[in-house]
Amino acid sequence: MKGLRLLFFGGVFCYLYLPIVILVGNAFNLNRYGLHWEGFTGKWFVAMWNNPGLMEAARHSLVIAFAAASLATAIGALAAIAFIRYRFPGRRLLQGTMMTLMMAPDIILAIAFLVLFVALGIALGFWSLLLAHITFCLPFAVVTIAARLEGFDPHLLDAARDLGASESRLLWRVVLPLLRPALVSSWLLSFTLSLDDVIVSSFVTGPAYDVLPLKIFSMVKVGVKPEVNALATIMVGLSLILVILSQLFHKEKNTP
Amino acid sequence: MGEDSLLNIDGLGKAYGNNLVLDDFSLSVGHGEFVTLLGPSGCGKTTLLRLVAGLETPDRGRITLDGADLTPLPPEKRQVNTVFQSYALFPHMTVFENVAFGLRLKGVAGDELGRRVATVLCDVRMDGFAQRYPHQLSGGQQQRVAVARAVVNRPRVLLLDEPLSALDARLRREMQGELKRLQRDLDMTFILVTHDQEEALSMSDRVVVMEGGRIAQIGTPREVYEEPSSLYVARFIGDINLFPGTVRDRLDEKHLRLDIFGQTVVAETRRPFAPGQAINLLLRPEDLRLGEGPAKVAPCFAGSIVERSYRGSTLDTTILLDDGPVLKACEFFDEDDPDFDYRVGERVQVSWVKGWEVVLSDGE
Numbered sequence: 001m002k003g004l005r006l007l008f009f010g011g012v013f014c015y016l017y018l019p020i021v022i023l024v025g026n027a028f029n030l031n032r033y034g035l036h037w038e039g040f041t042g043k044w045f046v047a048m049w050n051n052p053g054l055m056e057a058a059r060h061s062l063v064i065a066f067a068a069a070s071l072a073t074a075i076g077a078l079a080a081i082a083f084i085r086y087r088f089p090g091r092r093l094l095q096g097t098m099m100t101l102m103m104a105p106d107i108i109l110a111i112a113f114l115v116l117f118v119a120l121g122i123a124l125g126f127w128s129l130l131l132a133h134i135t136f137c138l139p140f141a142v143v144t145i146a147a148r149l150e151g152f153d154p155h156l157l158d159a160a161r162d163l164g165a166s167e168s169r170l171l172w173r174v175v176l177p178l179l180r181p182a183l184v185s186s187w188l189l190s191f192t193l194s195l196d197d198v199i200v201s202s203f204v205t206g207p208a209y210d211v212l213p214l215k216i217f218s219m220v221k222v223g224v225k226p227e228v229n230a231l232a233t234i235m236v237g238l239s240l241i242l243v244i245l246s247q248l249f250h251k252e253k254n255t256p
Numbered sequence: 257m258g259e260d261s262l263l264n265i266d267g268l269g270k271a272y273g274n275n276l277v278l279d280d281f282s283l284s285v286g287h288g289e290f291v292t293l294l295g296p297s298g299c300g301k302t303t304l305l306r307l308v309a310g311l312e313t314p315d316r317g318r319i320t321l322d323g324a325d326l327t328p329l330p331p332e333k334r335q336v337n338t339v340f341q342s343y344a345l346f347p348h349m350t351v352f353e354n355v356a357f358g359l360r361l362k363g364v365a366g367d368e369l370g371r372r373v374a375t376v377l378c379d380v381r382m383d384g385f386a387q388r389y390p391h392q393l394s395g396g397q398q399q400r401v402a403v404a405r406a407v408v409n410r411p412r413v414l415l416l417d418e419p420l421s422a423l424d425a426r427l428r429r430e431m432q433g434e435l436k437r438l439q440r441d442l443d444m445t446f447i448l449v450t451h452d453q454e455e456a457l458s459m460s461d462r463v464v465v466m467e468g469g470r471i472a473q474i475g476t477p478r479e480v481y482e483e484p485s486s487l488y489v490a491r492f493i494g495d496i497n498l499f500p501g502t503v504r505d506r507l508d509e510k511h512l513r514l515d516i517f518g519q520t521v522v523a524e525t526r527r528p529f530a531p532g533q534a535i536n537l538l539l540r541p542e543d544l545r546l547g548e549g550p551a552k553v554a555p556c557f558a559g560s561i562v563e564r565s566y567r568g569s570t571l572d573t574t575i576l577l578d579d580g581p582v583l584k585a586c587e588f589f590d591e592d593d594p595d596f597d598y599r600v601g602e603r604v605q606v607s608w609v610k611g612w613e614v615v616l617s618d619g620e
Contacts, residue, residue, distance in 0.1 A: 155344035158311050161331040162338045163358035163409065173357075177348045 020236060027229035034226070045234075048227040057215035058231065061195055064126075064211060068133035069190035073183055075134070076141025081175060083142070084149040085157070102139040109136060110203035117204060124206035132204045133197065137190035144189060148182035149175075181249065188246050192239065262287040262445055263308070263413055268317035270303055270469075277303045279469040281317070285413070285447060290439055292448045292456040294492070295466035301449045302341075304466075305415045308447070309338045321412055332361075337406035338415040341422070343398045345390040351377070351401050352386040358409040376408040379438060396427045403435070407442060414439075416448040420455065432459055453493045457481060465489045481540075487616050490538050497544065497583045499537040499557075500618070503529045512615060517579040521555045525615040534618035541586035543612040546573070546598075547605045556607045559583070561598045573598055575606060 022034075027045070031038035048054060082088070083095055101109075113132045122128050160174045176183075198213040205211060212231075219225050261284040270278040278300045285291050293301040306312040308319055310331035319326045326334055337358070345354050355373045364372065377383045380400040390398055399419060406414055419435070420428045436459050439446045450456055456463045457477040465472045465480055465488075472492075473485045484490035487498075501516035512529060514521045516537060523537060547556075559577040575583045583606060589596070598604070 153342050153344055155340040155342050156346065158306075158309075158331075159338070159340055159344035159405075160346075160357070161311065162309055162336075163405070164332045164361040165357075166332055169361065174346060178346075180348075 023229055024233045024236065026226065027233040029226070032226060034224070034229070044226040044230040048230045051227055053210070054212075054215060054219075054227060054231065057210045057212045060126075060209055061212035064129055064133055065191045065194040067130055068137055068194040069187045071130075072134045072137035072141045072190045073145075073187045076138055076186055077145050077176075077179060077183060079138070079142050080145035080149055081171075083146055098139040098142050101136070102143070106136075106197075106199040110200040113200060114203045124204060125209040129201060129205045129209060129211070132200050133194045136197070136200060137193050140189050140193065141186040144186040145179060145182045148179055152178065184246060184249055188242055191242075195235075261285060262289075262322060263447075264318075264320045265304075265308070266318045266320070268304070268307060268319065269315045270300075270307060270312065271315055277469050278307070278314075281470065283464060283471070283474075285445060287445055288443050290436070290446045290448070290459060290461045291464060292450060292460035292462070293464050293466055294450060294453060294456040295472075296451055296492070299466040300469040301466050302417055305338065305417050305447065305449055308413070309336055309415055310334050311338075335412040336415060337409050337411040338417065339399075339402050339406050339419045341418045343390075343402040345398055345401055345405070347390055349389075350386065351382065351388050351390070351393070354390070354401060355405045355408050357405065362409070372408060376404045379407070379441070380404045380434075395422055396431065399423065399431060400434075403438070407438070407444065411444070413445045413447060416446060418449055418451070421450070421452070428455070435459065457493070465492060482612075483614060484538070484616070487536060487538075490614070490616065495541050495584055495586075497539045497541065497581070497585075499539070499581065501535055501537060503531050503533045503535055505531050514615070516555065517557065517577075519555045519557075523613050523615050524611050527615065529615065529617065536616045536618055538614040538616055539608050539612065541572070541584045542588075543608045544583065544585040544587075545607050545609065546575070546585055546587065547607065548603075556605050558603065558605055561600055561602045561604060564598050564600065571597065575604060577606065 025037075026034035028040050028042070029037055030041045079098075083091060109132075113128070113135075117124060117128045122131075156174060156178070157170060160170045165173065196213060198217060201211050202214055202217075205214070216228050216231070219228055263283075263285040265281060265283045265285075268278055268281040269276075281300070281304065283291075293304060295301050303312065307314050308326075310326070310329060310333075314327065317327075321335065326336075346357065349357070352373055355376060356369055359369055359372060373386070374383065377386060380403055382397060382400045382404060385393065385397065385401075390401065393401065399422075402419070403416075416435070420431050423431060432455060435446070435448075438444075448455075448459065457480075460477055462474065463477050463480045464474050467488055473480050473489045475483070480489060481493055484493065490496050499516050499521075501514045501521070504513040504515050504520070506512055506529070507522065510524055510526060512523050512525050514523055514535065514537065521537065529535065557577050557579060559575045559579075561573055562576045562582070563574040565572045570586050570588055573585045573587070575585060577583060585606070587596075
């Protein structure tokens, strides 16, 4: 019985993580094509470091992800506060369209962005990419933050007003501190969404501003390069650290 | 509406859509007074508190504090603080920071801040808890912090919205005493909202019984209990027994002759009644007297015991009168007859202490 259970768990974990394990393994594999294990090496990491195109794409990706996550979280927080705290005409409609944006297939969004940018005469590159990324991250930010806001005792805000807080003090001293865990979650979520987006990015960026997923995509068209394995290994490590950080943060702040 | 009243509420009206919550409500509260708003949920009592606090805007009417119009002021500009039903302590702040919140916003800092917070925490017996977070406190402790956070600002009027409803019965009684003591010590005006009649009677100087956004009766706890102005008030405050009947005639300015189940009953009342009018004679369970033999004093109604329950200090009985109504009686044990008791089915004669009856019109 116990053995069976262990086998089952082993199967599940293999199914989930074997591909990643192989990828990480190949990043350290001397064999260029990763067909069999030939010995340990770190040279693919050096090769990656010395590939300027790849490194530039990585830098672009991080900049875009950082900027998009920060702006989407900021705008999302304000939108969520407005949705929950105020009653204004069109509130339901706006909330509904957020959901539509979240559920719309990426390819539709991508084409829509492209048509819009071309129509407005915005050059495809950093700005078009940033705008698009903020837009598709925004609904996720709003949903995450609004969920936390809805969980509050509504009398907390009344109490702060009652004790003498003006609207702006209320925001800085009560609402934002209470929202912190949701802000962190929203930022991390947006950051990952932005970092691994291929479809929208492929439509709205130009050759001058290559981002990582697109660069990798173009590199693997002629077979997986071991530098890509190395880069992927670093990114897996990075996401792992982010996940652990966010979990730690959540545990610490998980108070009613 | 005396000259010395602190808070004046005048003709206040508030509706949510078609739902009229408060209707032409007026009330004056004096300095240092403990006033309780009593009523079932939905009678407008919480809305009234929120209007005074400034968390809602009235449709009509005015609220003045010390003669100055409060109505246009936002909540942060009113010298009024609220203790919320859910306590609404800030979960991300320590007890100290919660209590200091209002003072910091007023620019109090440094030694004075520390001293004032410490004093008020002492007043509510929560010294030693300053560095705890709200979720580390029990319900009763959170309640004390909520009170401290409000009174530290030295409001002219403290509003308490069912502050004890989340506590268990024993803690509730203890906190009732504490709140009363605090109110006396701080010499502060308290307006308490509750649906618990016992709480209202034991704590207040005056009780305002509310019904559908209006005042049903205003008076001292004794007045509303002993002289309820309507069946609604009588029902809401305490247990009641009703004897339906009709008015025969008025004997003099204090006495009325009534027909009740074929007997002639003389009752005390100053209220106007017309001959032939349908009335209810109201008696509290503790007003009734049970006798075994035929009674010496009229009026007296025969019946039998259907239930008895021993309550420690009292013996409570349910009696089915031969004339129909079911009565509840509550008798204290006395030293002459410490083991008096009834059997279920035992025949008894029910009378009452003369002058303790209340005549109410059968309008409701």
